[in-house]
Amino acid sequence: MNYTEQFQSIIERRRSNRKFDPNVIVPDDVIKRSLERAILSPNSSNMQLWEFYIVKSEEKKKKFVSYCLNQSAAYTAQQFVVFVTRQDLWRKRAKWNIERIKESADGNPENLLIKRGLDYYGKLMPITYFNDWLGISGCIRWLICTVVGLFRPMMRFGGKADQRVMVHKSCALAAQTFMLSIAAEDFDTCPMEGFDKVRVKRELNLPRNAEINMIIAVGKGTDKGIWGKRFRVPYQEVVFTV
Numbered sequence: 001m002n003y004t005e006q007f008q009s010i011i012e013r014r015r016s017n018r019k020f021d022p023n024v025i026v027p028d029d030v031i032k033r034s035l036e037r038a039i040l041s042p043n044s045s046n047m048q049l050w051e052f053y054i055v056k057s058e059e060k061k062k063k064f065v066s067y068c069l070n071q072s073a074a075y076t077a078q079q080f081v082v083f084v085t086r087q088d089l090w091r092k093r094a095k096w097n098i099e100r101i102k103e104s105a106d107g108n109p110e111n112l113l114i115k116r117g118l119d120y121y122g123k124l125m126p127i128t129y130f131n132d133w134l135g136i137s138g139c140i141r142w143l144i145c146t147v148v149g150l151f152r153p154m155m156r157f158g159g160k161a162d163q164r165v166m167v168h169k170s171c172a173l174a175a176q177t178f179m180l181s182i183a184a185e186d187f188d189t190c191p192m193e194g195f196d197k198v199r200v201k202r203e204l205n206l207p208r209n210a211e212i213n214m215i216i217a218v219g220k221g222t223d224k225g226i227w228g229k230r231f232r233v234p235y236q237e238v239v240f241t242v
Protein backbone atom coordinates (compact mmCIF):
# COMPACT_ATOMS: atom_id res chain seq x y z
CA MET A 1 0.00 0.00 0.00
CA ASN A 2 1.27 3.51 -0.74
CA TYR A 3 0.92 6.35 1.80
CA THR A 4 -2.42 7.49 0.42
CA GLU A 5 -3.92 4.02 0.62
CA GLN A 6 -2.53 3.48 4.13
CA PHE A 7 -3.97 6.79 5.30
CA GLN A 8 -7.34 6.02 3.73
CA SER A 9 -7.45 2.64 5.46
CA ILE A 10 -6.66 4.22 8.86
CA ILE A 11 -9.40 6.82 8.37
CA GLU A 12 -11.84 4.05 7.52
CA ARG A 13 -10.57 1.83 10.36
CA ARG A 14 -11.28 4.50 13.00
CA ARG A 15 -14.83 4.37 14.25
CA SER A 16 -16.26 5.37 17.59
CA ASN A 17 -16.59 1.99 19.25
CA ARG A 18 -18.82 1.76 22.33
CA LYS A 19 -18.24 -1.84 23.40
CA PHE A 20 -14.70 -3.00 23.95
CA ASP A 21 -13.57 -6.62 24.31
CA PRO A 22 -12.83 -7.20 28.04
CA ASN A 23 -10.30 -9.93 27.18
CA VAL A 24 -7.94 -7.89 25.03
CA ILE A 25 -5.47 -5.73 26.90
CA VAL A 26 -4.18 -2.58 25.22
CA PRO A 27 -0.38 -2.63 25.64
CA ASP A 28 0.99 0.44 27.42
CA ASP A 29 3.36 0.93 24.48
CA VAL A 30 0.42 1.48 22.14
CA ILE A 31 -0.88 4.30 24.34
CA LYS A 32 2.60 5.77 24.77
CA ARG A 33 3.42 5.74 21.05
CA SER A 34 0.05 7.25 20.24
CA LEU A 35 0.50 10.04 22.76
CA GLU A 36 3.98 10.72 21.38
CA ARG A 37 2.36 11.11 17.96
CA ALA A 38 -0.43 13.26 19.43
CA ILE A 39 2.18 15.59 20.87
CA LEU A 40 3.47 16.16 17.33
CA SER A 41 0.10 17.60 16.30
CA PRO A 42 -0.06 21.16 15.02
CA ASN A 43 -0.89 23.54 17.84
CA SER A 44 -1.33 27.26 18.24
CA SER A 45 2.08 29.05 18.30
CA ASN A 46 3.66 25.79 19.48
CA MET A 47 2.57 26.79 22.98
CA GLN A 48 1.46 23.20 23.70
CA LEU A 49 -1.08 24.26 26.29
CA TRP A 50 -2.23 20.70 26.83
CA GLU A 51 -1.77 17.73 29.11
CA PHE A 52 -2.78 14.10 28.80
CA TYR A 53 -3.78 11.90 31.71
CA ILE A 54 -3.78 8.12 31.34
CA VAL A 55 -6.33 6.39 33.56
CA LYS A 56 -5.63 2.68 33.91
CA SER A 57 -5.80 1.55 37.55
CA GLU A 58 -9.01 -0.35 38.34
CA GLU A 59 -9.77 2.02 41.21
CA LYS A 60 -9.49 5.17 39.07
CA LYS A 61 -11.25 3.57 36.10
CA LYS A 62 -14.26 2.79 38.28
CA LYS A 63 -14.50 6.45 39.23
CA PHE A 64 -14.14 7.58 35.62
CA VAL A 65 -16.89 5.22 34.47
CA SER A 66 -19.27 7.01 36.80
CA TYR A 67 -17.91 10.45 35.82
CA CYS A 68 -18.57 9.44 32.19
CA LEU A 69 -22.17 8.80 33.22
CA ASN A 70 -21.85 5.00 32.92
CA GLN A 71 -21.99 5.19 29.16
CA SER A 72 -21.10 1.91 27.50
CA ALA A 73 -17.85 3.09 25.89
CA ALA A 74 -16.70 4.00 29.40
CA TYR A 75 -17.65 0.89 31.33
CA THR A 76 -16.09 -1.44 28.78
CA ALA A 77 -12.92 0.66 28.24
CA GLN A 78 -9.49 -0.78 29.01
CA GLN A 79 -8.00 2.64 29.61
CA PHE A 80 -8.97 6.28 29.33
CA VAL A 81 -6.91 9.22 28.19
CA VAL A 82 -8.12 12.59 29.40
CA PHE A 83 -7.21 15.49 27.11
CA VAL A 84 -6.80 18.66 29.14
CA THR A 85 -6.25 22.29 28.12
CA ARG A 86 -3.78 24.27 30.26
CA GLN A 87 -4.21 27.90 29.29
CA ASP A 88 -2.82 28.81 32.70
CA LEU A 89 0.64 27.48 31.70
CA TRP A 90 1.19 30.14 29.03
CA ARG A 91 4.06 31.89 30.84
CA LYS A 92 5.92 28.62 31.37
CA ARG A 93 5.44 27.51 27.76
CA ALA A 94 6.42 30.89 26.30
CA LYS A 95 9.60 30.75 28.39
CA TRP A 96 10.21 27.18 27.22
CA ASN A 97 9.92 28.28 23.58
CA ILE A 98 12.30 31.21 24.22
CA GLU A 99 14.85 28.80 25.66
CA ARG A 100 14.56 26.49 22.63
CA ILE A 101 15.00 29.47 20.27
CA LYS A 102 18.07 30.66 22.18
CA GLU A 103 19.53 27.16 22.02
CA SER A 104 18.97 27.05 18.29
CA ALA A 105 20.57 30.50 17.83
CA ASP A 106 23.90 28.66 17.48
CA GLY A 107 26.02 31.65 18.51
CA ASN A 108 24.15 33.91 16.14
CA PRO A 109 21.60 35.81 18.26
CA GLU A 110 21.39 38.61 15.67
CA ASN A 111 19.78 36.27 13.15
CA LEU A 112 16.49 37.88 12.08
CA LEU A 113 14.44 34.71 12.53
CA ILE A 114 15.79 34.24 16.05
CA LYS A 115 14.99 37.88 16.92
CA ARG A 116 11.47 37.48 15.56
CA GLY A 117 11.01 34.27 17.53
CA LEU A 118 12.15 35.90 20.75
CA ASP A 119 9.81 38.86 20.16
CA TYR A 120 6.96 36.50 19.35
CA TYR A 121 7.19 34.60 22.63
CA GLY A 122 8.52 37.47 24.73
CA LYS A 123 6.09 40.19 23.59
CA LEU A 124 3.18 38.82 21.55
CA MET A 125 2.33 35.81 23.71
CA PRO A 126 1.94 37.91 26.88
CA ILE A 127 -0.38 40.26 24.96
CA THR A 128 -2.34 37.26 23.70
CA TYR A 129 -2.69 35.30 26.93
CA PHE A 130 -2.58 37.86 29.74
CA ASN A 131 -5.80 38.18 31.71
CA ASP A 132 -6.78 40.20 34.73
CA TRP A 133 -9.60 39.48 37.14
CA LEU A 134 -11.86 42.23 35.84
CA GLY A 135 -11.41 41.30 32.17
CA ILE A 136 -10.04 44.76 31.34
CA SER A 137 -7.12 43.40 29.28
CA GLY A 138 -9.60 41.39 27.17
CA CYS A 139 -11.72 44.49 26.55
CA ILE A 140 -8.63 46.46 25.52
CA ARG A 141 -7.56 43.69 23.12
CA TRP A 142 -11.06 43.60 21.67
CA LEU A 143 -11.16 47.37 21.29
CA ILE A 144 -7.78 47.51 19.57
CA CYS A 145 -8.75 44.71 17.16
CA THR A 146 -12.07 46.38 16.38
CA VAL A 147 -10.60 49.82 15.74
CA VAL A 148 -7.51 48.69 13.81
CA GLY A 149 -9.69 46.15 12.00
CA LEU A 150 -11.68 49.01 10.48
CA PHE A 151 -8.62 49.93 8.41
CA ARG A 152 -6.81 46.66 7.74
CA PRO A 153 -7.24 42.89 8.09
CA MET A 154 -6.60 41.92 11.68
CA MET A 155 -6.74 38.77 13.75
CA ARG A 156 -9.83 39.48 15.85
CA PHE A 157 -8.90 38.35 19.30
CA GLY A 158 -10.26 39.58 22.55
CA GLY A 159 -11.52 38.00 25.71
CA LYS A 160 -11.42 34.69 27.49
CA ALA A 161 -13.75 32.94 25.03
CA ASP A 162 -11.24 33.46 22.20
CA GLN A 163 -8.43 32.10 24.36
CA ARG A 164 -10.47 29.05 25.31
CA VAL A 165 -11.34 28.33 21.69
CA MET A 166 -7.66 28.59 20.81
CA VAL A 167 -6.45 26.04 23.36
CA HIS A 168 -9.34 23.66 22.71
CA LYS A 169 -8.66 23.67 18.95
CA SER A 170 -5.09 22.55 19.49
CA CYS A 171 -6.02 19.97 22.09
CA ALA A 172 -8.72 18.47 19.83
CA LEU A 173 -6.17 18.11 17.04
CA ALA A 174 -3.97 16.12 19.43
CA ALA A 175 -6.99 14.00 20.32
CA GLN A 176 -7.61 13.27 16.65
CA THR A 177 -3.97 12.30 16.05
CA PHE A 178 -4.21 10.03 19.08
CA MET A 179 -7.36 8.31 17.78
CA LEU A 180 -5.91 7.80 14.30
CA SER A 181 -2.75 6.38 15.82
CA ILE A 182 -4.72 3.96 17.99
CA ALA A 183 -6.59 2.85 14.85
CA ALA A 184 -3.27 2.38 13.04
CA GLU A 185 -2.21 0.16 15.98
CA ASP A 186 -5.35 -1.93 15.36
CA PHE A 187 -7.15 -0.83 18.52
CA ASP A 188 -10.23 1.34 18.97
CA THR A 189 -11.40 4.51 20.65
CA CYS A 190 -14.48 6.46 21.57
CA PRO A 191 -14.16 10.20 22.19
CA MET A 192 -16.51 11.39 24.92
CA GLU A 193 -17.83 14.76 25.96
CA GLY A 194 -20.58 13.21 28.03
CA PHE A 195 -18.90 13.49 31.44
CA ASP A 196 -19.00 15.47 34.66
CA LYS A 197 -16.22 18.02 34.14
CA VAL A 198 -16.27 19.22 37.73
CA ARG A 199 -15.63 15.76 39.17
CA VAL A 200 -13.02 14.92 36.50
CA LYS A 201 -11.11 18.13 37.23
CA ARG A 202 -11.23 17.48 40.94
CA GLU A 203 -10.04 13.88 40.51
CA LEU A 204 -7.06 15.06 38.44
CA ASN A 205 -6.26 17.90 40.86
CA LEU A 206 -6.40 20.43 38.06
CA PRO A 207 -6.32 24.19 38.67
CA ARG A 208 -9.25 26.49 37.99
CA ASN A 209 -8.25 27.54 34.47
CA ALA A 210 -7.56 24.02 33.20
CA GLU A 211 -10.40 22.46 31.18
CA ILE A 212 -11.28 18.98 30.02
CA ASN A 213 -11.28 18.88 26.24
CA MET A 214 -12.47 15.31 25.88
CA ILE A 215 -12.00 11.87 27.39
CA ILE A 216 -11.06 9.07 25.03
CA ALA A 217 -11.96 5.49 25.88
CA VAL A 218 -9.53 2.94 24.44
CA GLY A 219 -9.79 -0.81 23.94
CA LYS A 220 -10.20 -3.51 21.35
CA GLY A 221 -13.52 -2.74 19.73
CA THR A 222 -16.19 -5.31 18.97
CA ASP A 223 -18.81 -5.46 16.21
CA LYS A 224 -21.47 -4.73 18.83
CA GLY A 225 -19.65 -1.51 19.65
CA ILE A 226 -20.38 -0.11 16.20
CA TRP A 227 -23.88 1.26 16.41
CA GLY A 228 -24.56 1.67 12.72
CA LYS A 229 -23.37 2.69 9.31
CA ARG A 230 -21.26 5.79 9.07
CA PHE A 231 -23.51 8.63 7.89
CA ARG A 232 -22.19 12.00 6.81
CA VAL A 233 -23.98 14.99 5.29
CA PRO A 234 -23.17 14.92 1.52
CA TYR A 235 -19.91 16.53 0.39
CA GLN A 236 -21.71 19.16 -1.73
CA GLU A 237 -23.65 20.35 1.31
CA VAL A 238 -20.60 21.15 3.39
CA VAL A 239 -17.79 21.89 0.94
CA PHE A 240 -17.78 25.15 -1.01
CA THR A 241 -15.33 26.52 -3.53
CA VAL A 242 -15.38 30.30 -3.30
Ligand SMILES: Cc1cc2nc3c(=O)[nH]c(=O)nc-3n(C[C@H](O)[C@H](O)[C@H](O)COP(=O)(O)O)c2cc1C
Nearest residue numbers: 014015016018071073190191192193194195214230
Ligand atom coordinates in the same frame (compact mmCIF):
# COMPACT_ATOMS: atom_id res chain seq x y z
C1 LIG B 1 -15.97 15.92 20.83
C2 LIG B 1 -16.71 14.63 20.69
C3 LIG B 1 -17.49 14.16 21.73
C4 LIG B 1 -18.15 12.93 21.65
N1 LIG B 1 -18.84 12.47 22.73
C5 LIG B 1 -19.36 11.23 22.70
C6 LIG B 1 -19.92 10.67 23.88
O1 LIG B 1 -19.95 11.27 24.95
N2 LIG B 1 -20.41 9.42 23.80
C7 LIG B 1 -20.37 8.69 22.65
O2 LIG B 1 -20.83 7.54 22.67
N3 LIG B 1 -19.85 9.19 21.52
C8 LIG B 1 -19.31 10.44 21.51
N4 LIG B 1 -18.70 10.95 20.40
C9 LIG B 1 -18.59 10.14 19.18
C10 LIG B 1 -19.47 10.66 18.05
O3 LIG B 1 -20.80 10.37 18.34
C11 LIG B 1 -18.98 10.02 16.75
O4 LIG B 1 -17.68 10.47 16.49
C12 LIG B 1 -19.88 10.37 15.57
O5 LIG B 1 -21.16 9.82 15.73
C13 LIG B 1 -19.31 9.87 14.25
O6 LIG B 1 -19.06 8.47 14.27
P1 LIG B 1 -17.60 7.86 14.01
O7 LIG B 1 -16.69 8.42 15.07
O8 LIG B 1 -17.75 6.36 14.16
O9 LIG B 1 -17.16 8.25 12.64
C14 LIG B 1 -18.05 12.17 20.46
C15 LIG B 1 -17.27 12.66 19.40
C16 LIG B 1 -16.60 13.86 19.52
C17 LIG B 1 -15.73 14.32 18.39
